[in-house]
Amino acid sequence: MTSGPARTPEPAEADREREAGDATAERDGPAERLRRWRLVLGGDEADGTGHALSGRDAAMDGALDALYGDQGRKVRKGEAQRSGRDRSAGLGASAPAVARWLGDIRAYFPSSVVQVMQRDAVDRLGLSALLLEPEMLEAVEPDVHLVGTLLSLNKAMPETTRETARAVVRKVVDELEKRLATRTRATITGALDRSARVARPRHRDIDWNRTIAANLKHYLPERRTLVPERLIGYGRASRSVKKEVILCVDQSGSMAASVVYASVFGAVLASMRSISTRLVVFDTTVVDLTDQLADPVDVLFGTRLGGGTDINRALAHCQTRITRPADTVVVLVSDLYEGGIRDEMLKRVAAMKASGVQFVALLALSDEGAPAYDREHAAALAALGAPAFACTPDLFPEVMAAAIERRPLPVPDPEGTAAPRG
Numbered sequence: 001m002t003s004g005p006a007r008t009p010e011p012a013e014a015d016r017e018r019e020a021g022d023a024t025a026e027r028d029g030p031a032e033r034l035r036r037w038r039l040v041l042g043g044d045e046a047d048g049t050g051h052a053l054s055g056r057d058a059a060m061d062g063a064l065d066a067l068y069g070d071q072g073r074k075v076r077k078g079e080a081q082r083s084g085r086d087r088s089a090g091l092g093a094s095a096p097a098v099a100r101w102l103g104d105i106r107a108y109f110p111s112s113v114v115q116v117m118q119r120d121a122v123d124r125l126g127l128s129a130l131l132l133e134p135e136m137l138e139a140v141e142p143d144v145h146l147v148g149t150l151l152s153l154n155k156a157m158p159e160t161t162r163e164t165a166r167a168v169v170r171k172v173v174d175e176l177e178k179r180l181a182t183r184t185r186a187t188i189t190g191a192l193d194r195s196a197r198v199a200r201p202r203h204r205d206i207d208w209n210r211t212i213a214a215n216l217k218h219y220l221p222e223r224r225t226l227v228p229e230r231l232i233g234y235g236r237a238s239r240s241v242k243k244e245v246i247l248c249v250d251q252s253g254s255m256a257a258s259v260v261y262a263s264v265f266g267a268v269l270a271s272m273r274s275i276s277t278r279l280v281v282f283d284t285t286v287v288d289l290t291d292q293l294a295d296p297v298d299v300l301f302g303t304r305l306g307g308g309t310d311i312n313r314a315l316a317h318c319q320t321r322i323t324r325p326a327d328t329v330v331v332l333v334s335d336l337y338e339g340g341i342r343d344e345m346l347k348r349v350a351a352m353k354a355s356g357v358q359f360v361a362l363l364a365l366s367d368e369g370a371p372a373y374d375r376e377h378a379a380a381l382a383a384l385g386a387p388a389f390a391c392t393p394d395l396f397p398e399v400m401a402a403a404i405e406r407r408p409l410p411v412p413d414p415e416g417t418a419a420p421r422g
Contacts, residue, residue: 042069060108066101067121102139115143122149132157137164142172144366148256152305166297173296176264176393184268184397191401192242192274206231243327243404244276245269246318250334251281253306257366258333260300261393265365267296269400278321282314283307284339312340315348326356329403333362336377336388345377350384358403361388365396387411 038051039061053061101121105114118140121127128149131137140146150157150165157165194207215228247269249255249262259281269277270293278290281303292298311334322328330352338345353359361381363373369390378388389411391399402409 039064056108059104063101063104063108067117067124102136102141106139106141111141114141115145118143119145128153131165132161134161134164137161137168140168142168144172144176144257144260147172147260147300148305151256151259151300151303152253154301155304166301169300170297172260173264173300176261177268177296180264180393180397181268181271184265184400185272187397187401188269188272188275188404191404195242195405242274243329244278244322244324245400246278246280246321246328246330248280248282248314248318248330248332248334250309250311250314250332251283251303251305251307252309252335252337254335254371255333255364256305257368258362258364259303259305261365261396262333263296263299263303265393265396266299267293270294278318280314280318282310282317284310284313286310286314286317288317308339309334309337310340311336311338312342312345312348315345315352319348319352322352322355322357325352328356329358329360329400331360331362331400331403333365335363335371336361336374336381338374338377342377346380346384349381349386353385358406359384359386360399360403360409361386362391362399363388364390365393366390367392 034051035053035057038053039057042061042065102118105117109117122131131140131146131149131153137150147169150169154165211228211231212226214230215226218227218229219225220227247262247266249259251259263279266277266279266289269275270279270290277293278288279293279299281287281289283304284307287302287304289299289302292302311332315330315332318330322330349359361378363378364371369392371390373388381388387409391412395410395412398410
């Protein structure tokens with residue numbers, strides 16, 4: 001292959017390339033860097049940029065300052081807000097002002113940034129009570145964390161807000177189901193099929209990897225072939241119940257996102273005929289929400305975020321619902337801060353595992369990774385053969401498939417990649 005002369009752009013194309021280069025240089029030039037630093041630093045006297053903002057940039061700066069600047073600090077300290085030189089009137093404690101601010105940030109920033117700013121507004125400025133206002137709920141960008149906040153306010157929510165709150169929660173739940181349901185069903189159905197192995201499989205049901213491994217001693221080197229004397233396969237899962245799954249979910253305040261995801265996964269599993277699914281939530285009391293699994297929104301509004309934790313009592317309830325230990329998977333979702341009887345909790349886990357139950361301990365079921373958790377209890381569970389780890393929603397189907405097939409769980413290592421653990 002020979003190389004020809006370098007291609008010379010046509011005049012019009014050259015003009016376009018030059019204009020694109022000029023735009024890039026202007027975008028990344030000194031003026032643009034000053035603009036960005038000015039937005040980051042907030043324009044206080046010591047920011048050192050000397051760069052003034054106008055138009056859309058000034059409006060963005062005002063929205064940021066209302067949350068992160070002087071005005072936000074005043075609200076957090078409960079001080080009176082000043083007018084005049086301040087770039088924004090702040091958020092204050094007015095629902096209309098907050099609703100306008102929410103509209104502004106949705107206009108200026110992408111959805112992912114809006115969700116972060118909303119969470120910061122609730123946490124930093126103490127605006128949880130304003131989420132009880134219908135006009136504010138209509139202005140927010142729904143996400144898992146907002147759902148958690150709404151659920152924590154559930155008991156205090158007036159009837160005028162409840163339907164709006166349910167609509168917000170419904171939107172988030174529908175999006176999660178759309179994202180997670182198909183892959184979860186496919187992964188777990190495959191695991192159920194593989195776990196139902198038969199001795200005389202049809203050709204399409206032969207598990208070739210295991211068949212070859214079982215017949216290596218029958219390899220004929222002179223013919224360079226293997227004669228399988230025993231076929232190993234898996235049958236197709238029938239419509240009858242093959243496995244029982246119990247989701248035991250800690251509903252203390254720190255587990256809000258996990259409760260949301262567990263409710264969605266519980267509804268997905270309950271829709272599969274080959275699995276009998278039970279959902280139990282707990283703090284210091286235990287509530288069985290299995291009869292509401294047809295609608296995860298009903299499940300979520302049946303939870304009560306906050307309060308203490310009694311894992312032992314929750315596991316005792318789960319134990320009484322186990323009828324086929326060898327075909328049961330118990331998934332405990334908790335940060336393991338036990339307020340009940342620690343030794344009894346560990347004895348229950350040991351007893352379940354000894355009876356044949358597959359026990360899975362998840363420190364969190366969310367995208368954020370592991371929260372603060374009781375490391376001593378996590379180590380004690382690991383010693384019983386039940387490693388405790390944080391699980392993302394995308395990994396959960398693989399974890400369930402491994403538990404159903406009784407193979408090592410894909411436990412993420414500290415660097416974030418999944419590594420099988422027995």
